[in-house]
Amino acid sequence: MSAPARNVVPFVSVDNMMRLIHAIGVDAFLAGLGAYLEEDFRRWEVFDKTPRLASHSRNGVIELMPTSDGTLYGFKYVNGHPRNAAQGLQTVAAFGLLADVGSGYPMLLTEMTMLTALRTAATSxxxxxxxxxxxxxxxxxxxxxxxxxxxxxxxxxxxxxxxxxxxxxxxxxxxxxxxxxxxxxxxxxxxxxxxxxxxxxxxxxxxxxxxxxxxxxxxxxxxxxxxxxxxxxxxxxxxxxxxxxxxxxxxxxxxxxxxxxxxxxxxxxxxxxxxxxxxxxxxxxxxxxxxxxxxxxxxxxxAIEDFSALRYVRDQLTPAFYEELDLLADPDDPRDLFGMLMRAAPTAAGA
Amino acid sequence: MSAPARNVVPFVSVDNMMRLIHAIGVDAFLAGLGAYLEEDFRRWEVFDKTPRLASHSRNGVIELMPTSDGTLYGFKYVNGHPRNAAQGLQTVAAFGLLADVGSGYPMLLTEMTMLTALRTAATSxxxxxxxxxxxxxxxxxxxxxxxxxxxxxxxxxxxxxxxxxxxxxxxxxxxxxxxxxxxxxxxxxxxxxxxxxxxxxxxxxxxxxxxxxxxxxxxxxxxxxxxxxxxxxxxxxxxxxxxxxxxxxxxxxxxxxxxxxxxxxxxxxxxxxxxxxxxxxxxxxxxxxxxxxxxxxxxxxxAIEDFSALRYVRDQLTPAFYEELDLLADPDDPRDLFGMLMRAAPTAAGA
Structure with missing residues (x-):
């Protein structure tokens, strides 16, 4: 994908993920994902292997699964709530983020419920x-x-x-x-x-x-x-x-x-x-x-499997498949965050 | 805030965060945030106190800071890259998420660069x-x-x-x-x-x-x-x-x-x-x-300070200050994620 401005983060919604999968073709998507998985498994030793950070409760668990290859950083948020099914909710829902290690800036935010289903199958x-x-x-x-x-x-x-x-x-x-x-x-x-x-x-x-x-x-x-x-x-x-x-x-x-x-x-x-x-x-x-x-x-x-999936999606993305999220404050002068806030005041009375 | 549908997540952009701060008034925002901080500091013992999960690199660090009070779960993504300033980038950029512990579903995604600046000052x-x-x-x-x-x-x-x-x-x-x-x-x-x-x-x-x-x-x-x-x-x-x-x-x-x-x-x-x-x-x-x-x-x-800030923002939000993100796959039948994907196929040739 071509790089959007640094202060906006490309966001792949569930709808756009499904469109992307169909545009590539499900089988080709699985094959492409499989190739990225193979590549990352072969260089397994370069990755951070932090244990997933789990928050357990009576009904289930919420986990953060980060990893990094030193150039890219990825993490997935995923829950596991078996009782959700009885209420018509997904037992597992997920989203993920890819970021640039060099600057710490997020590069991609994406749904990962659908993507996790595909990466799990491709890994198997x-x-x-x-x-x-x-x-x-x-x-x-x-x-x-x-x-x-x-x-x-x-x-x-x-x-x-x-x-x-x-x-x-x-x-x-x-x-x-x-x-x-x-x-x-x-x-x-x-x-x-x-x-x-x-x-x-x-x-x-x-x-x-x-x-x-x-x-x-x-x-x-x-x-x-x-x-x-x-x-x-x-x-x-x-x-x-x-x-x-x-x-x-x-x-x-x-x-x-x-x-x-x-x-x-x-x-x-x-x-x-x-x-x-x-x-x-x-x-x-x-x-x-x-x-x-x-x-x-x-x-x-x-986490490395999710990293491969994030990396694969990033490399397939064209502007037709993402929205731009205004997620990162980007003042003209990085030291002037407050000035940015003040300049955003409504022109009438406001603040 | 009134609850949107379960499959969409309210998203507060940088622009909307600044609008919200001005609508409330910066001083009133700091005071309101301070009250939430006080409330959470007084019940400090109920919170998960997981150490932040840091990924260090040559240029800086990317951190995930989660916590939970047993009812709500929050985490912040934040980087610290001192050399960014020389390239006109923020040295610190952040976003955060609030989720429902009972179902694991995200309830709020928000920019947190601006919000962290306010919560740090309010905590001080x-x-x-x-x-x-x-x-x-x-x-x-x-x-x-x-x-x-x-x-x-x-x-x-x-x-x-x-x-x-x-x-x-x-x-x-x-x-x-x-x-x-x-x-x-x-x-x-x-x-x-x-x-x-x-x-x-x-x-x-x-x-x-x-x-x-x-x-x-x-x-x-x-x-x-x-x-x-x-x-x-x-x-x-x-x-x-x-x-x-x-x-x-x-x-x-x-x-x-x-x-x-x-x-x-x-x-x-x-x-x-x-x-x-x-x-x-x-x-x-x-x-x-x-x-x-x-x-x-x-x-x-x-992390508890970020949790207070997320909680405060959630309670102040009205639909004028958020967009709805299609972040969570929501099939009619939770077991039928694949059917949801297939039904999203383009009606002509497509996949």
Whole structure:
């Protein structure tokens, strides 16, 4: 994008984000986002890895997730309020900001509810390219809420998945999901149980909203060679996979110190081996090494993924897709903020 | 303010903030803000006191400053880039957000460069009401940059200061400051040295942009009974006051763990006594106890002050002073984010 004046910040609304996604094309957007994610995972070591700053309350959590590569700074505001759904509100809403490290000035403010859904799916698909069997074509999705379709199309677009098996404790969610994917040319089956759903699946995505330690997927359900894409277990006390299943799998994570607390591996000892995914992308560690291996991407979401998404959006933006926000006071003389205020007084009586 | 729809977030631009300040009146705005600050300082113990999350770089720092009282959540984004001034940019630019803890939904997004200048001045004046001599009328301001006029009018409006003595190493800054305050009915003297500036002052405000450990104010300059309002020393390695002067003063701070690192008292042992200001307001500790005492408010700025400012602005807002931002995706069915995206597709070819 061309640079607007320093005192205005380009703002991408939900409406403009959706227009941008459609202008690029959903599949191309996921592929482009995936390329930015790969680039940032490969240079993982240059990033600040501050823990997310969480404010917990009875109903949920509000988090700030910042990071920086030394040139750009990004952060995401995101909430997680499971009870919101009962009131017709999103359980997760997010927005984000990209700023210039050199001057501290914000460069982009954007909705990130839609963008997070896409970056989560693109991250899952990126991991699966290194961890699933190359011939994987059948994906089970357990939990058919807001993230399910994004996972499906990312795996279709980026891995060539062509058969989908859906299961949700609420069948209407599976029906919604299948209907939304109707024109994607996927062979879709709605299942009556987790067991039925995972049977014959090469890739198993768990993305339920369960808040407690749940066993969405038990050890006996998963056969040799499967790749498990664990997306739903993403905070302390929230897991989806049976402990015994973890012990059979080779485990890959985003940022180990965070995943030890928030991921499936919170069920395991603190020194249990797990590989940070960026090392696989950078060639420093193997991904899948055999067809019979069970791999698990224990994904909790990390600030660097949001950074990649912010960076991608910034690079795709043209003025047609943003508004200019008058967010930053910009006095002619930086020492004269008060003079700026006084000169803004109404010409009549006023102040 | 009346509640707009849940998916739009009221946004107060710099222009609207200045209009709001003038509509209320600068003095009344400072007084109203001061009342909110007092209320929040008195209930200090209910707040989250997370340390600010700072991202340091060669040129400066970008910080996120969140807090919550359990009902509302607020955070401020603020940078500090001293070299910006040379390029005609603000050294400090800020914006902030207020959110509902119960749902996690943002309720207000606002510029905070202007608002921070006012809250800093209102906080200083509030502290001085408890720490300066009741008959204090003469204020010295050392450092006549962007914050100086705000300090002057807050102390005039809230404490009855009527004589001002200005000093800056750059005399044009003092001239700018005096000119901006021309119509306020203050007796203003521009001084040639710090010594001249502080002579006869009841209140000494230090608010320079010096980045190193500097001795803006030395022990021998300050007489009995003075109140020192130390605003400029606000990060590790940045101080303004001579150590010997600190040893003669009774020291009051915002949040001790933060001030130990960022304030003037970083020059003193970690167990050196200092009183958190909220305790004085809550009646749990004395403020000034004698006319001869030297008091110091070692101010570094704390997230709760921004929270008070956000809360005050929210309560003053009418639709004339905000725009509505389409920041939050709001599908009819919270589980159907993807359907919302698909329905936004252009009706012709598009995606």
């Amino acid at each position: 698909a990126m991991a699966a390219r290194y961890l699933a069997r190359p011939d994987a074509r059948v994906m089970a999705i357990i939990g058919n809420g807001a993230q399910a379709e994004f996972q499906a199309i990312a795996f279709q677009a980026l891995l060539g998945v062509d058969r989908l098996r859906l299961y949700d404790i609420d069948r209407t969610a599976s029906i919604k999901c299948a209907r939304n994917l109707d024109e994607r040319g996927l062979d879709i089956m709605i299942c009556d149980s987790t067991q039925q759903c995972v049977t014959g699946a090469d890739i198993i995505t768990t993305v339920t909203a369960s808040k407690q330690r749940a066993v969405i997927l038990s050890d006996n359900m998963v056969g040799a060679g499967a790749h498990i894409n664990g997306v739903g277990g993403d905070c302390p006390g929230k897991t989806e996979l049976q402990r015994e299943l973890l012990l059979r799998a080779d485990i890959f994570v985003e940022h180990l110190p965070q995943t030890r607390i928030e991921g499936e591996i919170q069920q395991l000892p603190a020194d249990y081996p797990a590989t940070e995914l960026w090392r696989v992308l950078a060639g420093a560690a193997p991904g899948r090494t055999s067809a019979g291996q069970i791999t698990l991407f224990d994904s909790v979401g990390f | 004046a509030m502290a001085a009401r408890y720490l300066a001599r009741p008959d204090a009328r003469v204020m010295a301001i050392i450092g006549n940059g962007a914050q100086a006029e705000f300090q002057a009018i807050a102390f005039q409006a809230l404490l009855g200061v009527d004589r001002l003595r200005l000093y800056d190493i750059d005399r044009t800054a003092s001239i700018k400051c005096a000119r901006n305050l021309d119509e306020r009915g203050l007796d203003i003297m521009i001084c040639d040295s710090t010594q001249q500036c502080v002579t006869g002052a009841d209140i000494i405000t230090t608010v320079t942009a010096s980045k190193q450990r500097a001795v803006i104010l030395s022990d021998n300059m300050v007489g009995a009974g003075a109140h020192i309002n130390g605003v400029g020393g606000d990060c590790p390695g940045k101080t303004e006051l001579q150590r010997e002067l600190l040893l003669r003063a009774d020291i009051f701070v915002e949040h001790l763990p933060q001030t130990r690192i960022e304030g003037e008292i970083q020059q003193l042992p970690a167990d050196y006594p200092a009183t958190e200001l909220w305790r004085v307001l809550a009646g749990a500790a004395p403020g000034r106890t004698s006319a001869g005492q030297i008091t110091l408010f070692d101010s570094v700025g704390f």
